[in-house]
Amino acid sequence: MKHQIIDNFDPNGVSTHNSLFGLPFDENTAEMIIIPVPWEVTVSYSSGTADGPEAVLNASLQVDLFEDDIKDAWKMGIYMLPIPQDMVNTSSNYRILAKNYIDWLERGSPEEDLERFAAVPDLINKACAEMNDWVHEQAKKYRALGKMVALLGGDHSTPLGLIKAIANDHDNFGILQIDAHADLRVAYENFEYSHASIAYNALKLPQISKLVQVGIRDYCEAEYIMAKENNRITTFYDKVLKKESYEGKAWKIISDEIVDQLPEEVYITIDIDGLDPKLCPHTGTPVAGGFELEQVMYLMKELVKSGKKIIGFDLVEVAPGPEGDEWDGNVGARILYRMANLYGASQGRLSLK
Template identity: 60%
Template sequence: MSANPTSITNFDPNGLGQAGKLFGLPFEPENSQLLILPVPWEVTVSYRSGTAGGPAAILEASVQVDLFQEDIRDAWKLGLSMLPLNPALKADNDNYRLLADKYIQWLQKGSPEADHERFAAVPDIINAACRKMNDWVTEQAEKQLDQGKLVGLLGGDHSTPLGLVQALAKKHESFGILQIDAHADLRPAYEGFDLSHASIAYNFLKIPQVQRLVQVGVRDVCEQEWNLSQSDTRCQLFTDGNLKEQLYGGNTWEALCREILAALPEQVYLSIDIDGLIPQLCPHTGTPVPGGLDYQQLMFLIKMLVRSGRKLIGFDLVEVAPGSDGGEWDANVGARILYRIANLTAVSQGKLNWG
């Protein structure tokens, strides 16, 4: 079941991992079955920044994750690694983020006419930069998918996985998306940016192969997004408030998970915005919201998805931001989510077996 037996002969899964390698595992991209594509990008974030540092922070924190999974046999042998961080992409992010931030501050001041000429072209500039990033993600994902690899994406903000989903749409006739998120992200554009982190779900729905969009944990939604979620028959919204009301009324999380999964087709793409979880698990994320799923609720839902026989064709984990004080908690949580969903994806694809 391993990606390359010779690469793991001398590896001790109970000992120290290899520094600089994802989860300390002894794999390189060429002998891995599942690759993580890091995308350090947060140009359109509208509140707190920091998510561009997520991939590097999770890579560093990942070596502290114990590799044993009690319900998945030899999970660490999958062959899991991260592609190198792209310094040019990070540099572009930093430059365009400064420009976007100045523009957003101008909007927040009421768009003073005196600076109109200075900022008029900014949306087009930022949109072009985001399209370039998106095209790069598509290109990188297609390269790995063409080699038969599974691909997961690590953001960055929630605008980053669009290119991966577009690449998967070229490989699959139809699939559903399970989105874990505090926000609906169904705005056609936000602050003039049509590839905004606040528009990712809207942009998912532009892809003809996306058969269903099932959103779980949403608790911050504007009227425009609500109306779209109710009028588009491909959308099903499980708000955090409604889920909690049912739990408080005596329903079980297992029963609610079955209802969520019933809305999904056989092939599923998983999109996890970390702010879909309770803020205690992601205190430095860009736009935290009270409420949300706890860690085990999320893991139970995804495990049930795989147990149901559905196949995970890809995934992303986004909006993980390291603390400005150097705190590692957000990255610690993110690393554990990443390891678990990578292994569950592999089980759904028959590349690992239940224990």
């Protein structure tokens, strides 16, 4: 059946399929499943990341399927599950509750409103736990079918369920985190599953032997101390990487140093705000600095060429701009397609030159 689908599809033409990248596959014929998670309950600056999966889906039709270093990459098959509209609604409702609570915190937590807000953290934590449980079940289901599984957020709280599903099957793996933020805060704003706590929460899993953070440039003192004192964490700060490059150190050498810090199996989490904000101007918490897209993709290819194996990935914090502005979604779609193909190459399902 898959051979017939491939034979009847022209990757150089105009696709008639209203699907991710215009590909003709479904959840049965695709080798890779993308889980969309339209969730942004705990965001603490700008909203919009819940619309990320739809923005990437819409922009993905502009992505050419040809990869000059991965032969017939599109034939592997990538399929994104339907965006769960009930989750969109749930996220929106709890986001209002969380925003009002954050506003109360920023006003100094006035005593007269304590009764009104005291129960909010528990309500938000329960909702976020249910979201992560749903992601976990989806990931387990498709991984059990032999599929490669990736996630498209949503804010950076969304991948924890996928990481837990991978931890069910792998005793020792690392996380490579591309990000402007350390995300090592402990229950930031009293939300256990905060977008600013994903790295801290992931490290609770004993299967994760190493967290390698790259591009970090916005962090608090407690996060800095944690990263310095925890021997499972290695952080490549943006300002240090910039200094080294200004002084003549090649990105090839830096990339090799990053890859050397990782164990043989690697999960990759990409917060789009790790890039220069010109590439993602509407992401929830943009920070000046960051990478060019090709810098990150070069690093990812070097990781695959090293022989280390990608065992899963996510892309989070893509937020669309005003109506008609597809730039963030366009960049996000290109990251997603390239990462999907590198994941496939790492797993031996595609051939990388």
